Amino acid sequence: MxxxxxxxxxxxxxxxxxxxxxxxxxxxxxxxxxxxxxxxxxxxxxxxxxxxxxxxxxxxxxxxxxxxxxxxxLEGLRQTEKGQCVIDALLEAKGVQCGFCTPGMVLALYALLEVNAKPNEQEIRTAISGNLCRCTGYGMIVDAARIASEKGEGLW
CATH class of the missing domain: 3.10.20.30 (Beta-grasp domain)
Known part of the structure; x- marks a missing residue:
């Protein structure tokens, strides 16, 4: 088909x-x-x-x-200013270790920030709850969401 x-x-x-x-x-x-x-x-x-x-x-x-x-x-999202903002925030927060979950995490954080530019910790954790990460313990990913929110102010 x-x-x-x-x-x-x-x-x-x-x-x-x-x-x-x-x-x-x-x-x-x-x-x-x-x-x-x-x-x-x-x-x-x-x-x-x-x-x-x-x-x-x-x-x-x-x-x-x-x-x-x-x-x-991710191939398309990383070509956008918003997508690059999320990627840069993950790198800054050291929220990337083995990298296997990273594409899904980037998309989950992007989707969250599109509807909620200033999420609190619980909202971030809920947004990424469908994405498993076996390396970071999630704290650095939560930090990355905050960084992307702050650095992307005006984008979202």
Whole structure:
């Protein structure tokens, strides 16, 4: 089946089984490898992307649902001023260790800041609760959200 959608603000068309996961399509068909497969069950957040502006787990979504949608992966987000602000904040807060969860965390923090430019600690922790990190203990990621909020004042 041919499926057409916007990926990182570019119109793309893929030929795929409509039930193939969006994650497998992004990685296998479109070479967008920043999006990771962690659990394959929607529990870890490593496969997080923005789907029409909302954070979703790409491993749980069939590609057929992407028809006509707007998708954003880390590859596209890092080309934006807001996306780079989040990435820089994670680096400044030392919220990146092994890096496996980082793409999903960047997207989760970005999605939060898009709707809440000045989140408190509980709101940040709730926003990243769908993203597992085995290295940082989350404190540095929470700090990164605060840094991005402060440094990105006026962006959000």
């Amino acid at each position: 041919k499926i057409e959608f916007y990926l990182n603000d570019e119109l793309v068309e893929v030929e795929a089984d409509p039930m193939q996961s969006l994650l497998n399509t992004l990685r296998g068909n479109l070479n967008k490898t920043a999006t990771k497969e962690g659990c394959g069950e929607g529990e870890c957040g490593a496969c997080s992307i923005l789907f029409n502006g909302k954070l979703v787990n790409a491993c749980m979504m069939p590609i057929a649902q992407a028809e006509g949608a707007r998708l954003m992966t």
